[in-house]
Amino acid sequence: MFIFIFQTIWLFIDDFAGKGLDIFIIGKFLFYLMPNLMERVIPLTVLLSSILTFGSFAENYEFAAMKASGISLQRAMLPLIVFVTFLGGVTFYFANNIIPISEQKIYNLRRNIAKVKPAAIITEGVFSDLEGTEMNMKVDRKYGENDRFLENVIIHEKSKTKVNTTVIKAKSGELISSEDSDILQLVLKDGHYYLDVSTKNNKEKKKNPFTKANFRTYTINKDLSDLNDVDLDEERDVSTDKMKNISRLTKDIDSLKEDNVRLVTAFSKNIVGRMGAFVPMKKPDSVGQIAIDKKKKEMDSLGTKMDTDSILALYPSWHQSQILSSAKSATSNIITSIQGKKNELQIKYKIYRLHILSLHKKYALALSCIILFFVGAPLGAIIRKGGLGLPMVIAIILFLTYYFIGVFAGNYAKEGNINPIIGAWLSTCIMLPLGVFLTRRATADKGLMSFGSILDYFKGIFKKKDKIAVT
Template identity: 45%
Template sequence: MKILDRYILKSFVTTFATVFIILFFIFILQGIWLFIAELAGKDLDVWLVTKFLLFYSPKMIPLVLPLSILLAGIMTFGSFAENYEFAAMKSSGISLGRAMRGLTIFIFGLSIVAFIFANNVIPKAEYKFVNLRKNIIQRQPAMAIVEGQFNSIGDNFNIKVSKKSGEKGEKLTDVTIHKRGKGEAQATIIRAKNGLLKSNESSNLLQLELFDGYYYEELKSKNSREQQKAPFAKSTFSKQIMNIDLSMLNNNDMDEEKISQTNGMLNISELNYTLDSLENNYTKEERSITDNVVKRTSNALSRKTSYTERDFSHIEKLPDSVKTDKNDLLSLMVDSKKQRILDIAINNTSSSANIIKQSINAQNERMKNINNHWLALYEKFVIAYACLLMFFIGAPLGAIIRKGGIGLPIVFAVIIFIVFHFINTFGKKLAQENGIPPFLGSWMSSIVLTPLAILLTYRATNDIGMINMDAIMLPLQKAVMKLFKIKSNEE
């Protein structure tokens, strides 16, 4: 490696490492903010919090790494251009393409490392992260409850305790529970002197035993006058057991789909195997739904009825033209049976329509799951390509704007990355709903920004500015000069 290549590589790596550490720290702080409700006030030891953040941090790499490469490229090459180092290189016969050659090899190697990391490390970290969140509550269930305040658990439970005791805080004193169903105005209030939390690591259920208490329940009356009297029921108990589903505790952040699905915990080989099974299952279900609808229709048509020969005896007296008129088959029946036939037809049609609607909804969910797995598969390749893409946007852009430091480069980097991230998020959401193919949804941001990378690289290597400012400023300057001359002549 020549001295120039070492100098450029050292300058870039130093800037890249600094930017990466700063951005990674910022994104980790964002993660702490997202999970602050789970971490704060739960008496967690330092090692457990460290593990929590350690398992969360790998999923931040696909966001931090491309942005760090982009910003480091703009800052490094902008600094070279600003300090006339590129001018010295060009005077020695070294072009921008030659100066970028060593870094291109480095970024290509970094892309391979990013692909391996996304395929092996991130799935395992995601698996550990989800299980750690669940096990924190299962092993120490009292951590879900903070003393002296109401704690929301799920959509319909609010629990307040005055004091926790025991080795893991499982013994509760003075328990108050507000239970309210979705969309319901009436609430059930449960009070108990003591309570005991029990959990099992193999189950998602948290068991709460209450002792010596009562419950107060507001009653719902269909009569509006009775409802204004606010009827209620009150009952006492010596012991009552309540089961709380812990799975809802894992659905309080922006990664709800990833937690409920397994696609983020699989590598490429496992995703291919899972996708094959999911697509085969989707095809089988589609055939099964079709067969069920056809059989249901056939059974309805062939179902025995209580009709007698007398009901059809008048058909022989009708003209042949009426008998063969398929659009007026109902006229072949006697009047007393027509309403019954119509009722049977309406019921069968309504039932079939409901079955078809439910089947379509179920198939849409299966297709969404398949699309999520395809997106997870393509993302492992997108992160590798994004590293190369951001380098070939950042390095030429820095050479063109000729500004280093943390001022203008950050502005350009943030704008480009926001566009990249917005298009990427939009494409994924659209692909999840089966609006576009998953391949296009994953690669949409890369497809949109690739022409920009090619354009910037071409203009930078050929010493062409991003925008010819003279073509814009000269006409304006001439117009201003003419305007001032006209005014001076008038005076």
């Protein structure tokens, strides 16, 4: 836990360093983050402790004494199997009840810190919303005391209708605030100001009126009086897949699936209607039908088939250009609609996959404790080394293999390349046969790899070939 907490500090050092936050707030954040680290800490702890314990037993010939007394490896492992099974149940309860609460606490704490310290939520290189204002800001770099100085500032300011009508760009800026003041002052230098002018006159709207100006210094004052009395423990009704327990995830997975199917069905009907596909055509009148039949007979006599060009040939040249232009325009509009809806659906289905992934990860985490014990305990008995040397190296290698397989599988599952259920269970399922193999080897009192039997196997193959060659 100590190692992973330090890793977390390095990950979030940019968010908290130099923001004027006291040690109590940072300590509270790390305390809320500790349950989330348990899904990595517990499997590694079980694996390492089992290798160390059984390696020490084997190194001191305590297993030899047990076997001489008639106690097998399975019987020696039985109390720990019961304990690890109980630990798996506790881990499952922890993942289902405690971790979602801690995720909610972390989210609320970070949001409330951002309200108290506006500079803390301005992330370099991306647009960030300023709490309590209608401004959306992007900066290339923050520097100076409390990150008060900004470089290459872009601001989008929303109107009452939540539309970005104002764009401000400046080469540099400075955030000026005081704990005793309710005013946040943003001073911009060397920039441009652009504003879309709203008008009720339809003729003027078609002209798209706007205002543009250059400035050397531009000051924006924002009243933050509602933010200064913020309670850092204030709760918000916001939930992601990590903030939900199994019952909530199961319910939301069904809802998301139904919503996605309904959305795809409605969009497909809309596209089919716009394309005119599968729509019964009106029968042509007698004159038109005679012309079509005549054209068909001419084509049949020439041995040609009805295709797009032959259908167009039924119409006058001026009408053909109109048909082609209309078809190109309709196709272009449909492709644009499909591309826009594709991005929306990808986001919705990614959320759906994340919920499935989070649901099965809770079960996989509990089972991984048991499986990694069956990997570590027999491995320790086989290598017969205690202490923190070789067992530590082997445990870290095995855990990194388990962890990175889980990370890669999870990322593939999020993007839809593999099934989310496989993404959640892949690393655990890979460790399962390894645990069975090592347990069988340790029970039979064999080494990790019997090179003698492998050599005998190949010798037998070569002897058979020699006999066949002689005959």
